[in-house]
Each structure stands twice: as C-alpha cells, then as structure tokens.
Amino acid sequence: MRPRVALAAAGALAVVAALGACSKNTGSTGGTNDNVKAQQGGIGTAADSKGPAKPVAGAKKGGTITLIQDADFEHLDPQRIYVNNAQVFAKLFSRQLTGYVDDPKTGKSTLVGDLATDTGKDTSGGKCTSWQFTLKDGLKYQDGSPITAADVAYGVARSFSPDLADGPHYIQQWLAGSIDYNKTYKGPYNGGAAMPPGVTVDGNKITFKFAKAHCDMPYAASWGTTAPLPKAKDTKTKLDSKPFSSGPYQFDTYNRDSKIVLTRNKYWDPNSDPIRHDYPDKFVVTMGVGSTDQTNRMISDNGDDQYGIMQGNVDPTLVKKVSTDQSLQSRVLKGYTQYVWFLAINTERVKDLNVRKALNYALNKKSYIQAIGGPNVAEAAGTLESPTTTGYQKYDAYPYNVAKAKKLLNGKHPKLVYAYANTETGQKYATNIKSSLEQAGFQIVLKPIDKASFYTEIGRDHNKYDLYKPGWGSDWPSGSTIIPPLFDGRTIQPQGNNNWAYFNNADVNKKIDEISDMAPEKAAAEWAKLDKEIMTKYAPVVPFYYDKEYTLIGSKVGGCVLGNSSGWPELTGVFAK
Structure with a gap:
C-alpha cells in the first residue's frame, strides 16, 4: 500500500513499494519515460457524469474475486481513508461527489460527477470561492433509503472530528480558512453542529464557500471527505468496522486482520454511476499473506488464486523470475x-x-x-512531479556526472549526515547512497533512526540531519498537491513538516500563490515550469526515482487494470472469467 506520503521509505517496505512499468533502458539513468502518456483527461462534462459506466469487453456477471494481501486496511471509514489500497477498495461501497473514469489505453483520467450531476459549478463568478454540487436523482443506500445533500454535508462535518483526522484535510482547511481547522469547529460530536462552517444545503444542492480561491475543489471532492452518511448511521470510530454502503457492494463479513466479504447492494443504480460495475457476486479479501507468498501463489495460479489479485507488489527477489517468464506477462499489471x-x-x-x-x-x-530490482521496479527521476501528473514536462537538470560534482565542490569534502530508517533494508540501501556520494568527494555519516519515528524526526524543523529519503504522491493529478506541500516555506512549522528540505524562498512562494489562483487547466503547465525553476535555480532536493507498479493477477480475472488516478489495481470493472 502507498499512503499519500510514501511512508514505505521509512522501513522494510522501501523495496516493495517500487514496482515496474514499460520503460526503455538507456544504460545511464536506469530508464526513460519518453513514451509515457501523462494524464490529460482533466475535468469532464455533465454528459461524462451520466451512468451507466462503459461496459468492459468480455465481462459477465457472477463468481467471486479474491484480493490477497499482507495486512488489513488502515481504515475503511471513507472520511478516514488516505491510503491508495483502501481508496481503491472503498470505491466498491462508497461514492463521493466526484470521481475518476480512467482509460488505461490512453493514460487519460477524467474527473466526473459521481453522486453529483457534474464536477461542480463555480458560483462565485470565476473566483473559485464558492462551489455548488447538485446530487443526482434516485440515489440510495444499502437499506433503500435516499442519499441526500444533507448526508454529504454531515459526512464533511464528521471529517472535522479530531477522532477521525486520518484522511485528507483540504476541504476542512479551506472551509475554516486555516491549517488549524479545529480552532472553532470540531465536528458534530459532543454538541457540535451537524452542518460544517461554510457549507449550506438547499434540497439536493450543497454549496461550499471559501475565504480564498480554491480552483481544485472538483478534485478535492473526489476524496472520502464528501462521502455521504446519515447521522443515524454514524457509529463514529466504529464505522471502520462496517461502513454504510452507497456503492454497488455492501459488507457481509468483516473479521479484522483476517477476512472481508462484500456482496451486492441491490439498491445501487448503475444508471446513476459512470464509474462502477458490479460484475462479481462477491469480493473476498484474505489477509496475512506476505509478498513472497503472494507472488508465488500468483505464479502457480491454482484453485481460487486463479480469481485472485495481488494487493501488493511482486516480491523484489522474484521480479527477475516474473519479468523473464513469458507465460506470466499477460497477467502482469505495470505502470x-x-x-x-x-x-x-x-x-x-x-x-x-x-x-x-x-x-x-x-x-x-x-x-x-x-539494487532494488532494476528498471522493472523503478526509473530514475529528474523532476519533482511524477509522469502521471497533468501537465508533466520531462527534464533532468543534473544527469549523473561525478566529474561535474567534483568541480562544483572545488576540492572540498563536505561532511553530511544521512538519516535513514533503522531496518535491514534501510541499512543496506543507506550504504549504497553513502558509497555513491563519497565517490564525488562527500563525507557521509550514516545516522539510523527508529523506523516508527522516521517521519516524525525528519519532520522536525531544525533537525540535525543533512540528507534523508522520503517519498511523495499527489492527492490528485495536479502540481498543486506536489509543489506547495513540499516547497512552500510558509508552511514550515516546529514539527510535522512535509517540506523536508526546509526550503523557503520568497519568489517561489509568490509564484505558488499566483498559480494556485489559476484554473486547473491553465495551472498545469505553470506547475511544471515552477518544478523546473526550483530544481535549476535552487536544487533543494535530488529527485531520485519514479515509483512503478509491478504486480500479478490470476488467469481467470478479467477487466483488472492499473488505475491512472490511483496507481493501484482498480476493481470497478473486474469480472470473473
């Protein structure tokens, strides 16, 4: 699994998190993304938002699909989800105001209305300070009761609760006009209002009003923050154990850390849904299977595993075996x-x-x-944005060149502290980095940090480390969820920082403000320009590698593709052959 902040960098999952895709090996950088089709779908129309979803070729109803994974989901309460394996699984039982329709053939990812008739309307005259969404007619929960705009508002309200603070915080901060969104409102519990600040409901319409421009609201609305929930069905933190379904499937069984069984929700209307299908009779999740066993089971392809989907990556020790076995290539998902x-x-x-x-x-x-598996599992990066980002522009300001590094050092041998998570793999790959940098004349001191506190330690301002290796994933395919959180110096706090370079430049901060006020389609190219400017002028980080997916599915699984918007095997079009 991959959180939006790539926590796997902190520990033994570092190798497992880097997975493969089609790439051309140049022999000098570990690969190239010349043939990558960056996301160009952008925001769809009301017509794109109508159901039903486009049929999947060859699909049929019936059967059971099994998801095989090492551990339980961190959270399945929609408002608390912030990890992509849960984000993808939740699409089976949870709907939001907006969502994505992916086209794996073109790499196109189009944002459409999910519960809403479209992706929202800017009702502030182009200022992006007021957004209105109209819910579709006939939407129902698993018990047949109607889904209302008030339920969406209540879902947003509960996302303010300090007890449910695990999910994204964009909409809460925008409504509150502050990073500290709990300063005046802490959600509907303990006497709090059921309607969050800045939100109004009028029949089937819900409106969000912000103090500042937030042109990315249609994208932010795709997160579980806007998942509907009737107040009467709110079990607070216990909702993790049995979410209330608004999607095509509902919970039949949930044995924590062991097994989940989803069955069809008969009240879900495919004609209202442009994203999902309900081809299988059931989805079953089996837990406690490590990456080596997952991979070997998928290779063997026996019994129920023929209908299985790995919820992880090909084990690093088996990447070569899988990549050289031609009989397996039709069952490899990569991208x-x-x-x-x-x-x-x-x-x-x-x-x-x-x-x-x-x-x-x-x-x-x-x-x-x-060392971590070759170009099938990762590709050398030159940019701050991933190739999946809308508007992505490829460049490499600093191709590998030890001679140029030595010339810049001019005979000096800087002594730098490299901090890493103290695990077996953390130690191994820290040694690789140390050896690499010392060839250019650096003196690298290795500093192990306890795995559990790695991000806490590097997130402290004025920490005592010079170098460390985190990872970052965008919350939607826009530079707005990459450049500002990582390089806006005004966000630096005493602790809990994502700006791990502690980079604070007035010109860059000003450009972040200017681009943030632009419409997404215009901003995309500007984020890419700022990406390059940050690296060429200031070099606050070393872009290391682009993460890739490289996983296996069973021979009798159809319609399973790698999600352009999630970087994970999508389930909305899956069927049993």
Missing part, C-alpha cells in the same frame, strides 16, 4: 504510480547551492535502482 522518491537536502544546514547541485550530479541513481 507508473503518482509517487516520486527523492533525496531531501536540509537547506537550513546545507546552504551552499554548489554543494546541493553537486549532490544532484553525484547520486548514482542507476546503481540504487539496480
């Missing part, structure tokens, strides 16, 4: 995810621009990628 891993440079400590540029030239990305 770019939205995650980029990078070597963050603590600019509060490493102030010399030439030193930061030298680090960029000195890092041997190919060597590291070969």
